Amino acid sequence: MNQYKKNDMKTRILQAYWACKSVLYAYHEEENLKSLEKFGVVIDEMSAFVDAFDHSPLFQILNDIRQTAYEKYQHDWMISHNVDEKALDKAVKEYIADTLEDNNLDTPFSEWLFDRGFDGSIWACYDEFLNAEYRDYSYMRNLLSAKEYPAYLADMTNF
Numbered sequence: 001m002n003q004y005k006k007n008d009m010k011t012r013i014l015q016a017y018w019a020c021k022s023v024l025y026a027y028h029e030e031e032n033l034k035s036l037e038k039f040g041v042v043i044d045e046m047s048a049f050v051d052a053f054d055h056s057p058l059f060q061i062l063n064d065i066r067q068t069a070y071e072k073y074q075h076d077w078m079i080s081h082n083v084d085e086k087a088l089d090k091a092v093k094e095y096i097a098d099t100l101e102d103n104n105l106d107t108p109f110s111e112w113l114f115d116r117g118f119d120g121s122i123w124a125c126y127d128e129f130l131n132a133e134y135r136d137y138s139y140m141r142n143l144l145s146a147k148e149y150p151a152y153l154a155d156m157t158n159f
Contacts, residue, residue: 065144065151070129072143077123087118 078088095112099105114122124132133139140152 065148065155066130066134068148069134069140069144069152070126073129073133074123076143078118081118081121083118091116091118 077083091113092109094116095109098112099107114125116122123129135156137156141149144152
């Protein structure tokens with residue numbers, strides 16, 4: 001099977017997944033489900049499909065591309081905001097000092113950094129990223145590799 005047919009098949013699977021998930025979500029309340037009793041077998045099949053897809057390798061690829069894109073975005077943000085090794089080193093030293101001073105060794109560096117930032121500035125949180133930069137095809141085309149971009153496009157078909 002050539003790459004075009006594989007991508008087309010992935011797109012159709014994603015469309016079916018989102019359609020099933022949308023129906024299940026729209027009728028998730030008990031009183032709404034009663035109106036669909038005559039479609040019980042179909043609803044059960046939709047539910048099984050959504051559950052299977054949620055645990056499939058393709059779903060993992062789509063989750064992975066979002067995480068990969070977010071990590072690359074963070075790196076790009078650091079470059080565009082002139083955050084260099086010195087600034088990162090300074091942040092690590094401040095983190096160590098703060099955690100030792102507060103005797104709070106349970107706070108991960110990423111959480112501390114998101115609260116403090118680099119001189120008060122930090123990249124968008126994951127959800128904000130998904131609703132802004134991730135939706136910018138041009139930005140993502142420049143950010144992702146040629147191998148990653150098709151997975152991104154597949155994800156965006158129903159995002």
